[in-house]
Amino acid sequence: MMLSEQSIARMKEVVTKYPSRKSAVLPALTIAYRQIGHLDDDIYNEISEAIEIPAVEVAEAATFYTMFPKQPRGKYLIQVCHNISCALLGADGLITYLEQKLGIVKGETTPDNLFTLISVECLGSCATAPMMQINNDYYENLTRESVDRILKELTEQAQAEDEA
Amino acid sequence: MSFYSPVRTNAAEVAKSDRLHLFKYVEDPQQANIDTFVAHGGYVAWRKALTSMKPDEVREEVKNAGLRGRGGAGFPTGIKWGFIPQASTKPRYLVCNADESEPGTCKDRVIMERDPHAMLEGMAVASFAIGCHLMFVYIRGEFGHCIDVVNRAVEEGYAQGYFGKNIFDTGYDLDVIVHSGGGAYICGEETALLNSLEGHKGMSRIRPPFPAVEGLYACPTIVNNVESLASVPHIINRGSDWYKSLGTEKSCGSKIFSLSGHVKQPGNYEVELGYNLKDFIYSPEYGGGILGDKKLKGVIPGGSSTPFLKPEDIDVGLDYESLTTVGSMLGSGAVIVFHEDTCIVWTIMKLIHFYRHESCGKCTPCREGTGWLERMITAIEHGRGRPGDVEKIESVCENIMGRTICPLGDAAVMPIQSAIKNWRDEWQYHIDHGKCQVKTNTEFV
Ligand SMILES: Cc1cc2nc3c(=O)[nH]c(=O)nc-3n(C[C@H](O)[C@H](O)[C@H](O)COP(=O)(O)O)c2cc1C
Ligand code: SF4
Ligand code: FES
Numbered sequence: 001m002m003l004s005e006q007s008i009a010r011m012k013e014v015v016t017k018y019p020s021r022k023s024a025v026l027p028a029l030t031i032a033y034r035q036i037g038h039l040d041d042d043i044y045n046e047i048s049e050a051i052e053i054p055a056v057e058v059a060e061a062a063t064f065y066t067m068f069p070k071q072p073r074g075k076y077l078i079q080v081c082h083n084i085s086c087a088l089l090g091a092d093g094l095i096t097y098l099e100q101k102l103g104i105v106k107g108e109t110t111p112d113n114l115f116t117l118i119s120v121e122c123l124g125s126c127a128t129a130p131m132m133q134i135n136n137d138y139y140e141n142l143t144r145e146s147v148d149r150i151l152k153e154l155t156e157q158a159q160a161e162d163e164a
Numbered sequence: 165m166s167f168y169s170p171v172r173t174n175a176a177e178v179a180k181s182d183r184l185h186l187f188k189y190v191e192d193p194q195q196a197n198i199d200t201f202v203a204h205g206g207y208v209a210w211r212k213a214l215t216s217m218k219p220d221e222v223r224e225e226v227k228n229a230g231l232r233g234r235g236g237a238g239f240p241t242g243i244k245w246g247f248i249p250q251a252s253t254k255p256r257y258l259v260c261n262a263d264e265s266e267p268g269t270c271k272d273r274v275i276m277e278r279d280p281h282a283m284l285e286g287m288a289v290a291s292f293a294i295g296c297h298l299m300f301v302y303i304r305g306e307f308g309h310c311i312d313v314v315n316r317a318v319e320e321g322y323a324q325g326y327f328g329k330n331i332f333d334t335g336y337d338l339d340v341i342v343h344s345g346g347g348a349y350i351c352g353e354e355t356a357l358l359n360s361l362e363g364h365k366g367m368s369r370i371r372p373p374f375p376a377v378e379g380l381y382a383c384p385t386i387v388n389n390v391e392s393l394a395s396v397p398h399i400i401n402r403g404s405d406w407y408k409s410l411g412t413e414k415s416c417g418s419k420i421f422s423l424s425g426h427v428k429q430p431g432n433y434e435v436e437l438g439y440n441l442k443d444f445i446y447s448p449e450y451g452g453g454i455l456g457d458k459k460l461k462g463v464i465p466g467g468s469s470t471p472f473l474k475p476e477d478i479d480v481g482l483d484y485e486s487l488t489t490v491g492s493m494l495g496s497g498a499v500i501v502f503h504e505d506t507c508i509v510w511t512i513m514k515l516i517h518f519y520r521h522e523s524c525g526k527c528t529p530c531r532e533g534t535g536w537l538e539r540m541i542t543a544i545e546h547g548r549g550r551p552g553d554v555e556k557i558e559s560v561c562e563n564i565m566g567r568t569i570c571p572l573g574d575a576a577v578m579p580i581q582s583a584i585k586n587w588r589d590e591w592q593y594h595i596d597h598g599k600c601q602v603k604t605n606t607e608f609v
Contacts, residue, residue, distance in 0.1 A: 017341055019255070019298070020381055022363035026346050030305060057363070064365040065346025067305050083267045084468060084514050085424035085500055093608030121349065121518050122267040122468075123306050126424040126498065127431050128171050130608065136308035140170055144609060 074116040085126035172431030198320035209397035222293040229404035230416030235389030247376035263352035267468035268498030272390035280317035286393030349522035354387040368570035411437035415483035426503040428452035458503040466495025469575030471582030519576030530573035547598035
């Protein structure tokens with residue numbers, strides 16, 4: 001079992017809110033993704049059992065959306081917006097800067113499994129460009145200086161968690 | 165206390181104005197709390213509508229106010245509400261479209277993060293107007309913070325009796341579900357959104373039937389944008405005549421414009437419809453002029469799906485009619501500014517990549533056409549363009565335009581067509597010389 005009891009309980013609760021059971025597919029995928037960080041066939045099966053929707057239907061929905069990747073990612077998933085408003089203010093340069101700092105290219109994960117770097121479409125933060133999302137959080141109006149600080153903080157946070 | 169998003173707004177100006185209203189409290193860090201919202205006059209319109217008006221009176225008021233949809237298409241809101249078949253005995257649904265993913269657009273997010281009850285109150289009034297007892301907010305999944313804030317606001321609303329059973333002792337019940345999406349631009353298109361909400365892939369539906377007749381769970385459904393709904397309580401409180409006195413004759417009211425790109429002061433600003441675009445970009449209250457005091461090259465006035473304007477065309481009102489006269493559209497109200505050091509082919513390459521990626525794949529012209537366009541445009545940008553490519557791009561565009569199930573196909577094509585029309589020399593230069601005439605600065609500092 002990958003899903004925690006808590007996740008399963010939340011899925012079962014969500015199902016009851018909707019007029020139709022199937023509407024709970026996306027919320028259930030979100031709950032699973034937030035807990036595990038990626039989804040695969042085994043997890044689809046577990047979701048399917050929890051919300052009583054056929055696994056093929058869970059898989060069909062999951063693979064349509066970009067937010068439910070099948071591959072495991074690093075502890076921190078960095079998503080840089082590469083769309084137009086951000087691109088006008090240096091998003092391409094931001095990606096290169098992150099690649100250099102992390103020593104990986106876009107699409108890769110650092111060897112310590114801490115950071116995965118990808119670029120994505122507009123995240124609705126265009127007037128505070130350039131920007132990136134790391135896990136659930138937005139980081140806006142980025143500069144080299146703020147990127148340095150953010151990466152440092154996250155690295156330290158991960159170390160502290162390791163030691164604890 | 166600081167805000168989650170540091171985006172600039174014109175709340176101070178709005179607070180002084182008797183006409184602007186949407187952004188009045190968005191710089192108040194307490195506004196997301198229900199007590200502050202209520203102290204600022206919140207939920208008065210909900211009470212007024214539910215306790216002293218009939219649903220058709222609410223619809224009439226909104227129709228007379230001339231409010232038009234702020235999600236992109238600009239359809240009159242009150243008229244749309246009237247499309248619900250009155251004889252139908254099926255449940256009716258209201259869905260607030262908070263998918264906000266049109267590049268350049270970041271306005272609904274401010275409302276949700278800083279004044280979530282404003283949206284919820286508008287949804288409640290709209291629900292009453294159409295006879296709905298279960299309303300949904302479909303928020304794009306990436307907006308984790310918004311989702312948390314809105315969920316909290318919903319809980320507060322239930323706790324204080326604004327939602328739930330027997331609201332204001334009228335016997336009216338209204339429930340709210342906050343639903344988060346999965347990261348797909350197409351789910352902002354209303355029929356794709358409904359499919360997504362039902363738990364299917366987010367693919368557009370063929371119309372008719374329109375959602376008002378057969379929408380969510382095959383029941384009559386109204387889909388409205390966050391900002392459209394947040395405007396409704398002001399109409400109920402101050403009346404349609406007041407609302408109609410704002411803006412222009414046919415584009416009534418005020419609207420939030422997201423200003424991004426090469427301006428000194430990007431931000432979200434509420435102005436009356438019809439406000440001059442050039443002033444919007446240059447005035448010290450809003451854009452403050454072009455970054456680095458460079459020359460303006462072009463402007464996209466209504467989100468990435470709307471045609472470019474050249475500098476000579478920007479002395480124009482930000483309203484539905486005026487922007488049409490200069491060959492563009494108001495769209496979602498996202499003004500994107502480009503200065504002279506921007507390569508047009510590079511710009512279009514970014515946009516077509518987006519539309520190709522977001523095409524849901526249901527119809528061939530859009531699925532295949534956006535792929536061809538991306539390949540050709542990327543080749544030109546990378547110096548591998550061939551004579552005749554521009555004409556080929558134009559012909560592919562013509563074959564997509566108007567031939568698709570949903571408007572995403574047209575949306576992909578319109579900026580390209582206008583970029584070729586306005587800057588054909590630059591495309592030709594790219595093909596003849598294998599490089600940009602002007603190189604875009606992509607440096608990150
Ligand atoms: C590809 C595409 C994406 C769209 N994205 C959004 C969106 O993110 N938010 C929105 O409110 N409307 C969006 N729309 C418009 C909706 O289909 C619909 O017209 C709108 O939500 C209706 O609300 P309104 O009348 O209040 O504007 C989109 C349309 C298309 C074709
Ligand atoms: S136009 Fe594109 S996005 Fe719209 S239905 Fe057709 S393939 Fe899907
Ligand atoms: S273009 Fe980057 S957030 Fe919108």
